[in-house]
Amino acid sequence: MxxxxxxxxxxxxxxxxxxxxxxxxxxxxxxxxxxxxxxxxxxxxxxxxxxxxxxxxxxxxxxxxxxxxxxxxxxxxxxxxxxxxxxxxxxxxxxxxxxxxxxxxxxxxxxxxxxxxxxxxxxxxxKPHGEIYRELSQFERKIICEISDERDSRLMPARYAPSAANTQTWYFTHDDGGSYNLYRNRKRLRLNKKMEAWNQIDMGIALAHMYVANPDTFEFRLDKPHEELKNKVFEGSFTI
Ligand SMILES: Cc1cc2nc3c(=O)[nH]c(=O)nc-3n(C[C@H](O)[C@H](O)[C@H](O)COP(=O)(O)O)c2cc1C
Missing domain, CATH: 3.40.109.10 (NADH Oxidase)
Incomplete structure (x- = not known):
């Protein structure tokens, strides 16, 4: 595999x-x-x-x-x-x-x-004790409309990515120029500093899935001009 x-x-x-x-x-x-x-x-x-x-x-x-x-x-x-x-x-x-x-x-x-x-x-x-793999139907993940401004099957690799306590705090938007913006949902009350750090690790995890699915074309930029979204932190943009 x-x-x-x-x-x-x-x-x-x-x-x-x-x-x-x-x-x-x-x-x-x-x-x-x-x-x-x-x-x-x-x-x-x-x-x-x-x-x-x-x-x-x-x-x-x-x-x-x-x-x-x-x-x-x-x-x-x-x-x-x-x-x-x-x-x-x-x-x-x-x-x-x-x-x-x-x-x-x-x-x-x-x-x-x-x-x-x-x-x-x-x-x-x-070495795993028991079965290592699971079926696609066994993934517990948000539906694509919850994590993206458009229903876009190219984002499926990120959708299946693991995250701390399965929080899946990623949100993707589409730019006119064909690139994607990645945002992290932020709770208004920042009670748990550790979870906030883990959620930033999660952003890299989702980007890794986009890279592995598109190894020849994936490009990431941290500093691209972008729209500010309420209760979301901009985490960079990428093309695939
Ligand atoms: C940053 C991060 C921290 C995690 N910490 C723990 C942990 O301390 N204990 C644990 O059992 N699982 C931990 N996990 C695993 C997640 O709970 C798991 O990835 C998520 O529930 C999705 O399930 P899956 O990986 O089987 O798809 C962590 C995952 C990430 C990405």
Missing amino acids: DLKEAIYKRQSIRNYDKSPLDAETLNELRRFIDNAKVLNPNIEWSYDIVGPEKFRMLQRFKSPHCLLIFSESKENYLQNIGFIFQQADLYLQSRGIGSCWIGAGSPKNYENPNPEQDFVIMMIFG
Whole structure:
């Protein structure tokens, strides 16, 4: 299965076989991440693959591996991390390896080797215990009219993207020039700072799906002139 097909099959996996993946599989993952497309080349980021002794999470489920993800905290770094590591999520799932973004987690007994970069988020992964894929009908997602100003089937890859607590706070508009604008719905009361950060990661995740579905034509711009929409934050524009 290729990455594009995985968009329509993947699901967050929370039940893992305890046995670790072999060293070659982990090296292939490293090679994939090191060559993934980035959204903003001005931002330094890094990651480490660690075992269960080096991370903790709020929930009870266990996984044999975890990607700890670090970045400089500048510009659109949350989007950038979502964009890069959603490609890793699709890569893992396309190879039959389960994965799940984990916001409610952190490194444990781990010394950050690079003080210029902060821990941002993590992703657990490993051999799934049970079925890894699901059918299209099993995705719980908003209908296209709720996330776009036009009923546009080209936005389907973004519609199926995963998001923190499945909040799907993305909204797309169409420009006369043929480009798309991406906005993030903002709650008027900003009660949860963590959720706001995760939702910015979600924006990068949705953009990653648009890139993977249109790898030869996808282009992103953060600074394009755009219309301001009420209770929405402009997150950039793209062509496909
Ligand atoms: C930024 C982010 C943070 C997440 N944090 C958690 C988490 O802490 N625990 C968890 O079980 N799932 C977490 N998830 C997974 C989402 O709950 C899941 O992607 C969403 O419900 C959609 O389901 P799906 O991935 O199976 O399509 C997170 C997802 C994202 C994108």
